[in-house]
Amino acid sequence: MTESVATRQRFLLVLLLFLHTVNTYMDRVCISAAKGPMQSDISGLSDQMMGYVFGIFAIGYALFQIPAGMFSDRAGPRLALTIVVVIWSVFTALTGAVFTAISLLVVRFLFGMGEAGAYPGATRALYKWLPAKERGIGQGIFHSGARVGAALSLVVMPALISWIGWRWTFVANGLVGLVWGGVWWFWYRNSPSDHRGTNQAEVELIATGIAEHQSTPLSIPYIQIVTSANVLLAMFQYAASNITFFISITWLRPYIEERWGSQAANLSALPLLIGAVALWLSGTLVTLLHKQGMPVLSRRIPAMIGFALGAIGLLMCTQTADSETVWPLILCFSIALFGVEMTLSPSWALCMDIGGDRSGAVSGAMNMVGNMGAALSAVVFPYFVANVTLPYFAAETGTANSFFVFAATINALAMVAWLFMNPLRQLRELPAGQLRVRLASFAVMIVVVIAALVYTNFLMR
Secondary structure: OOOOOOOHHHHHHHHHHHHHHHHHHHHHHHHHHHHHHHHHHOOOOOOHHHEEEEEHHHHHHHHHHHHHHHHHHHHHHHHHHHHHHHHHHHHHHHHOOOEEEHHHHHEEEEEEEOOOOEEEEEHHHHHHOOHHHHHHHHHHHHHHHHHHHHHHHHHHHHHHHHHHHHHHHHHHHHHHHHHHHHHHHHHHHOOHHHHHOHHHHHHHHHHHHHOOOOOOOOOOHHHHHHHHHHHHOOOOOOHHHHHHHHHHHOOOHHHHHHHHHHHHHHHHHHHHHHHHHHHHHHHHHHHHHHHOOOOOOHHHHHHHHHHHHHHHHHHHHHHOHHHOHHHHHHHHHHHHHHHHHOOOOHHHHHEEEEEHHHHHHHHHHHHHHHHHHHHHHHHHHHHHHHHEEEEEOOOOOOOOHHHHHHHHHHHHHHHHHHHOOOOOOOOOOOOOHHHHHHHHHHHHHHHHHHHHHHHHHHHHO
């Protein structure tokens, strides 16, 4: 290949990070598939304690989002992601060695702490290797791995547990992560110019594409960036998308099983696969719009379309409760999930646009707040089913209709939020006094988010 034609090593990077996020979700979902055998073998592991085990992961994961993102920005994704993957892979494997509920709590907290750096670190890696016009498709392919991993886990993990037992299944998952970490360390370089597979044309293409849309000067303090209107709105809309998404990996299967039977429950994996398609489509749309000279609309339009579809699909779900088969619900929820998954590519691309060399820490802040939405959905879903009624939509309890209306409303608000988000909005450095106020406000917000996670995962169970 001549120097006039750019190499495509950045595409191999996206593929490697796709496999990375497949691994993250297979490790997360594995414990759900192993719940029954684990409760038989581990002393004191009641249903309530198992709920605490699920919750302690969310706490560790949320607490270390920003520190892990900052570490990725300072140390570089090569070292940071290697350390992150080794830590969570070791604790994934150690999950198979526990014999008491307390030790399981400790191991899963440390697992969540380790995995906290997975997405911020990957986002920082993509920022250094992708021009702005390719961030959408890069993020779309990257995040689709999580949906593929979650869907595969619903099928692969139960079979693997039956074959080698739940303990060795965790060990096997840990080994997969360690292999990925080794490949990452030997293949990836923090700068494309340091990689032996890139030629000068690709290096210049990446550098030019980054410089063209560098909206935040390095002189702007991190606290000002993360408390800007852009990032605060990004946090809200990401929490909104998680309210819908996390139902697909928590309550959707048991809800279907209770109403339509165990055979119908296997269809709960279908919306996840459709969500993966949405991520590819949205990422492509972001890229095409950016290439047409619309850097702001390339983020805004796919996200707003996605939240609109999410709200419509959820409202359609309210009309399926009396259906004799599960297919109407699967179809309508797939539309809703397709919609909210369309919002991920523009959300994480926005963090790269705004954060620049601090995109790991900025995306970590967004992801931290997003986990509050995930925890909220997991806890309030059964409450809505059992207690909340609404005129026309949910005249009686016992269906998820009231929750679907609640989630649709949040999606509609998130769609409006995108009208006020602009990745090219320039920031001017604030005086020290205003920065101190913002720092105090941000600290309060973090405390509120963590308190909400603790309350929803422990005190409400």
